[in-house]
Amino acid sequence: MKIVLLQSGNQGFFPRFYSDLTRTVEKNGDELRLFVPNTGINNRRKVPHQVIWGSRLNWHFHFYMYRLTGLQDIWSFFSTIDLIRKIRKYSPDVINFHVVNDCNLCIPLLVRYINNHNIPVVWTFHDVRAITGRCAYFDEVGCYKWKTGCYDCPTNNNWLTPSLVDNTRLEWKIRKKWFTIISNLTIVTPSEWLACYVRESYFKDHPILVINNGIDTSEFAKEQTNISSQILNNGKKIILGVASVWNKSKGIDTMEWLGEHLGDDYQVVVVGNIENELKKKALHLLCLPPTNIKSELIAIYQKADVFVNPTMEDNFPTVNIEALASGIPVITYKTGGSAECLDSKCGIAVEKGNRKALLEAVIYLCSHFEAYSRENCIERSKCFSLSQFDKYVELYHCVSNK
Structure with missing residues (x-):
């Protein structure tokens, strides 16, 4: 046909x-x-x-x-x-x-x-x-x-x-x-x-x-190494966010707030284009440019400890699935269908706009990795293959x- x-x-x-x-x-x-x-x-x-x-x-x-x-x-x-x-x-x-x-x-x-x-x-x-x-x-x-x-x-x-x-x-x-x-x-x-x-x-x-x-979940589950991801080897817990374009609706101001309120043991990283006015205010973020090389993106995902998606408007974001398939747990606002890909073993969803709850979820998850293991995340991602x-x-x- x-x-x-x-x-x-x-x-x-x-x-x-x-x-x-x-x-x-x-x-x-x-x-x-x-x-x-x-x-x-x-x-x-x-x-x-x-x-x-x-x-x-x-x-x-x-x-x-x-x-x-x-x-x-x-x-x-x-x-x-x-x-x-x-x-x-x-x-x-x-x-x-x-x-x-x-x-x-x-x-x-x-x-x-x-x-x-x-x-x-x-x-x-x-x-x-x-x-x-x-x-x-x-x-x-x-x-x-x-x-x-x-x-x-x-x-x-x-x-x-x-x-x-x-x-x-x-x-x-x-x-x-x-x-x-x-x-x-x-x-x-x-x-x-x-x-x-x-x-x-x-x-x-x-x-x-x-x-x-x-998505092709098996591709994200394969271990990747890339030169660009090596800058994340700083001994800190990596809190990652990915978007094609970062703006207030995608939660760039929330990512900056997290970077400001998390301790020195954490590094908040965002990948994607950022609107110029907002980029000037991103003082507590490590900003990486977008990439069209899938292996590079996967390597960055796999270097992270937690993926955070603070989107204020969304449908069913594939970045959440990509993070799970890479073996990292997801924390997201209960925005649209953003939390629908999660279960109790692979991530946490908090009320939209509640930054304090988001911060607490990051800290909690980073100290309870055994409950949100790489295996659990990858297994959950297979539902969206x-x-x-x-x-x-x-x-x-x-x-x-x-």
């Missing part, structure tokens, strides 16, 4: 997700193509079986129309026609949406095409923007207007530059109208946390499944009857 993945950008965790899914699909004898818009990131970070659609000007036009009107998902007419032309040429049996609300698509045009050709759609939600009038996460501000209709958005948008006007009421209605009329639609969420919210949204009458994110992608293949065949 032929499968199309529709995604806005090759960034963050997605390239690794796509690579693992592609291997699983091809092992099953099926074909897969990734359709991404014509942007600088997607041209620089090309992946196998990638199909570029639209023009380089499209995103800029769509973005500025969003800035002026507060509306998304209705612009990009000509670029969406180009996407449809290329999808038609490939003739897929199923389309898997990922992040599509990102200033590049005319959703009504695409939905009409999909329904007219009876193409099943699997939609993987990586955040909540498909059920809201704008925002990607709402739990930090405690806003639940999306259940009946968004308006006066309190987040001022937490993933894109704010628009000049708040048109979330109309955008919510547009999304409800067009998303819910997709004739053969199955929703996939990586966490139970998100699935619960989707069941309360305008998607409640559609099938909603949970398929956790998965590449077998998760087999579930996607099974779903593709189920919805397409192939």
Whole structure:
């Protein structure tokens, strides 16, 4: 069978997700193509079986129309026609949406095409923007207007530059109208946390499944040595955090607070890009740049004693699974589905925003390694192995009857 993945950008965790899914699909004898818009990131970070659609000007036009009107998902007419032309040429049996609300698509045009050709759609939600009038996460501000209709958005948008006007009421209605009329639609969420919210949204009458994110756990369990990780051989307990981009939502200020309040026996290390203003304040952190070399990242994980994820907004972060697969226990806030990968033998989850509890958990865990052993962590990580992608293949065949 032929499968199309529709995604806005090759960034963050997605390239690794796509690579693992592609291997699983091809092992099953099926074909897969990734359709991404014509942007600088997607041209620089090309992946196998990638199909570029639209023009380089499209995103800029769509973005500025969003800035002026507060509306998304209705612009990009000509670029969406180009996407449809290329999808038609490939003739897929199923389309898997990922992040599509990102200033590049005319959703009504695409939905009409999909329904007219009876193409099943699997939609993987990586955040909540498909059920809201704008925002990607709402739990930090405690806003639940999306259940009946968004308006006066309190987040001022937490993933894109704010628009000049708040048109979330109309955008919510547009999304409800067009998303819910997709004739053969199955929703996939990586966490139970998100699935619960989707069941309360305008998607409640559609099938909603949970398929956790998965990684190659065996790869992270193999012992790695790397020159970069040798700087962590300082005799201190290493408290590690990893993110593609560190900001307040990811908890960089909390990591700095930990570095300030933990004793001299500890070293707090963060890996990833840090916003410039926040980096100047990171006086108690050892900041390492992001790396695309997987063996290097694994070596850094394996040098750590504890992994801390103080994220304030998240779905089902794969960094937690990577840490477990590397044999180190995880401490996280009870944010989104962040704690769903943990059990009592591999980590601790504390209430979101409770820094004191986070600090106490770090100290406790570092003195009770026997209860959170490397073996326990690796064994738990196997629940989130590449077998998760087999579930996607099974779903593709189920919805397409192939």
